[in-house]
Amino acid sequence: MSDTMDNATQPIVRMQQLNKHFGALHVLNGIDLEIIPGEVVVIIGASGSGKSTLIRCINGLEEFQSGSLVVDDNELLPYGKSTQALQTIRTEVGMVFQQFNLFPHLSVIDNVTLAPVKVRGLILEDAKNNAKRLLDRVGIADQADKYPNQLSGGQQQRVALARALAMEPRLMLFDEPTSALDPEMIGEVLDAMRELAKEGMTMVIVTHEMGFAREVADRVIFIHKGEITEQGSPETLFDSPQHERTQSFLARVLKH
Amino acid sequence: MDVNFQFDWSAAFGSIPYLLPGIPWTLLISFGGLAIGFFIGIFFGLLRISRLRWLRWPAIFYIEVFRGTPILVQVLFIFYGLPQLLGSPINPLVAGIAAIAVNSGAYISEIVRGGVQSIERGQGEASLSLGLSRTQSFRYVIWPQAFRRMIPSLGNQGIISIKDTSLFSVIGVGELVRQGQIYISTTFTALEVYFMVALMYLAITWTLSIILRQLEVRGLAGQ
Numbered sequence: 001m002s003d004t005m006d007n008a009t010q011p012i013v014r015m016q017q018l019n020k021h022f023g024a025l026h027v028l029n030g031i032d033l034e035i036i037p038g039e040v041v042v043i044i045g046a047s048g049s050g051k052s053t054l055i056r057c058i059n060g061l062e063e064f065q066s067g068s069l070v071v072d073d074n075e076l077l078p079y080g081k082s083t084q085a086l087q088t089i090r091t092e093v094g095m096v097f098q099q100f101n102l103f104p105h106l107s108v109i110d111n112v113t114l115a116p117v118k119v120r121g122l123i124l125e126d127a128k129n130n131a132k133r134l135l136d137r138v139g140i141a142d143q144a145d146k147y148p149n150q151l152s153g154g155q156q157q158r159v160a161l162a163r164a165l166a167m168e169p170r171l172m173l174f175d176e177p178t179s180a181l182d183p184e185m186i187g188e189v190l191d192a193m194r195e196l197a198k199e200g201m202t203m204v205i206v207t208h209e210m211g212f213a214r215e216v217a218d219r220v221i222f223i224h225k226g227e228i229t230e231q232g233s234p235e236t237l238f239d240s241p242q243h244e245r246t247q248s249f250l251a252r253v254l255k256h
Numbered sequence: 257m258d259v260n261f262q263f264d265w266s267a268a269f270g271s272i273p274y275l276l277p278g279i280p281w282t283l284l285i286s287f288g289g290l291a292i293g294f295f296i297g298i299f300f301g302l303l304r305i306s307r308l309r310w311l312r313w314p315a316i317f318y319i320e321v322f323r324g325t326p327i328l329v330q331v332l333f334i335f336y337g338l339p340q341l342l343g344s345p346i347n348p349l350v351a352g353i354a355a356i357a358v359n360s361g362a363y364i365s366e367i368v369r370g371g372v373q374s375i376e377r378g379q380g381e382a383s384l385s386l387g388l389s390r391t392q393s394f395r396y397v398i399w400p401q402a403f404r405r406m407i408p409s410l411g412n413q414g415i416i417s418i419k420d421t422s423l424f425s426v427i428g429v430g431e432l433v434r435q436g437q438i439y440i441s442t443t444f445t446a447l448e449v450y451f452m453v454a455l456m457y458l459a460i461t462w463t464l465s466i467i468l469r470q471l472e473v474r475g476l477a478g479q
């Protein structure tokens with residue numbers, strides 16, 4: 001998808017001049033970003049660059065102070081002053097966290113069915129069938145009755161993915177989904193994400209996995225000090241970065 | 257005083273029939289007060305962590321007042337002081353239950369606050385990101401986990417409150433200590449009787465400890 005800015009396609013996320021401060025710290029500085037349905041966007045940057053904060057703004061886990069943000073036709077207002085839109089957006093936007101954040105008091109299947117039953121109003125039986133299908137899809141159908149702490153990190157993260165998918169989101173956010181995993185478990189989570197991308201899910205991914213970014217991204221965005229320094233196709237950004245900041249960042253991360 | 261004093265087992269055992277009627281009163285005041293105190297604790301504990309000052313401040317005030325004054329003074333205030341305001345006497349049983357309720361309520365507020373605040377931020381974020389409302393997130397995700405963590409502290413508070421009811425002999429409720437005092441006033445066997453009174457408190461608190469340990473084991477099994 002090279003012409004991602006096709007006018008015929010309505011963007012699912014439209015961010016204009018978004019600013020966020022943590023006290024004196026200017027975390028996001030006039031971010032302009034549009035994401036169209038079906039697009040896979042990978043955000044890279046050093047830690048503290050604001051990349052996690054950026055995607056956390058999209059589902060309102062972080063407030064911003066000025067600018068405009070429309071997600072799936074719902075407008076989020078500055079200072080979190082838009083409760084109703086926020087609720088709607090969160091039912092349509094799924095998120096996978098670095099620390100999985102599974103509910104430890106609920107079994108795997110109950111983790112997956114909670115939101116569909118309580119938010120979407122699904123009948124428990126339907127939600128369970130749906131959950132089993134999703135768990136099967138991410139390769140952990142046999143763990144449905146276990147509790148999160150009985151699973152490996154990679155399995156937990158795949159449950160977290162199934163849990164988010166159970167809400168049938170139109171957009172999925174990934175906040176460093178493999179950063180807390182042991183190296184041997186990173187592959188299984190990336191595989192599940194790769195499958196999802198193939199099926200056409202719109203995804204915004206913050207990651208340090210550059211190989212994965214190159215493979216699945218339609219567009220890669222490099223963020224530095226709260227600003228989008230450079231963006232483009234993975235080939236352009238990884239092989240011929242224009243900005244010095246991007247070059248030095250890539251030199252550092254690709255060396256390993 | 258007789259220095260060759262012997263512990264008189266027959267006097268100790270003989271006091272049992274007179275002490276036993278005190279047990280239901282002790283239990284009624286403790287558990288009645290704790291049940292109300294539990295709800296008071298949830299209420300003020302949650303107000304205490306509200307982001308709104310005018311909800312938080314009354315909770316802080318309540319907690320500080322009832323944690324910072326002796327329960328003996330509280331029960332005397334309720335039993336002797338409040339009737340002057342109300343113009344009618346208060347039943348000592350009601351006064352005892354009320355004192356345990358407001359006193360344990362203050363401590364339980366802090367237990368609730370600590371329990372809820374101990375839950376990792378990611379739990380709330382994950383549930384909100386799934387579209388759950390703040391209320392649903394609290395009810396289905398935060399509270400069940402917080403409550404499990406609160407069980408040991410709640411048990412501790414239960415034991416403290418049970419023992420606190422012994423002070424209510426001063427307002428004439430026929431609980432264990434009061435029954436003992438009445439009995440001693442005719443037999444003068446203080447050593448034996450207070451020994452038995454102590455044993456009865458121990459029997460109650462020990463039973464509670466065992467029940468709580470079972471609850472904890474069962475609660476943790478799921479995690």
